[in-house]
Amino acid sequence: MDLNRFEAAAWAALSEAAADPQSGFRYLTLCTVDAALQPQARTVVLRQCADDRRTLTFHTDVRSPKWQEMAANPQVTVLGYCHQRRLQLRLTGQAECYAAGTDIARAAWYGLPQHTRQTYTGGPPGEARAIADGLPEAAAAEAGECRFGVVIVRASVLDAYQLQRNDNQRALFHYSFDGGLQEREWLNP
Structure with a gap:
């Protein structure tokens, strides 16, 4: 396999x-x-x-430790x-965080099914769990919007x-900020 096909296959696997x-x-594991x-x-x-911009998108609770960590240091693996x-x-690469109220977060939120929206209704991630507050299901899910965030990782390597x-x-690929391929090389496995 040549480097072009190897790189294309990697990004195709992520897109799929x-x-x-x-x-x-x-x-995936976010570090x-x-x-x-x-x-x-x-x-x-x-x-x-x-794959054309070399970006990966994830969703998270803005109260989570990872959100705070990326705000302080956006370099991630x-x-x-x-x-x-x-x-x-x-x-x-570098993480770009979009909180509730941004166009990116709003569009992602309204694209989520109701059961996924409910993920953001509980207490802060990692804290002791409180007893449910009894909000109706739809109202509880909508309350989670202010806690919802989108993370876009722009890969540089x-x-x-x-x-x-x-x-x-094994191969290594380096990308510019806009996703253009800058360097590539085979590595010893």
Whole structure:
């Protein structure tokens, strides 16, 4: 496989995952650094992939530690491994956070099904759970809009590693801010 096809296959796999809940790359690991300079990792759901701009989109609660971490340091790493494809993708880049009230967050919120909106109605992520407040289901879900945020990761580097029975392949791709390919090279696996 040549570098062009290898890169295209990696981005195609991410694009497919954004539309397919059963895809191996649907759930990715987002890595940030906290205030104590400790690495933090958590699983996020890939909502969109724009391969032409080299961006990945996730949703989160704006009260979550990861939101605060990205506000303080937008440099992140996203890691995924698809067992079916035997492909690992590690992307580094910058997170752009869009809170409630922004056009991006508003459009994403109104595109969510009711049951997903309810995800944002409880207490702050990671805190002790309180007893339900008894709001009607639809009203509770709408109350979550102010807690909803969109994270767009603009990849600057893609490290793609294809495991094979023989001759594993690994390549590194560097991108400009607008997603243009700047450099690419094969790496030793």
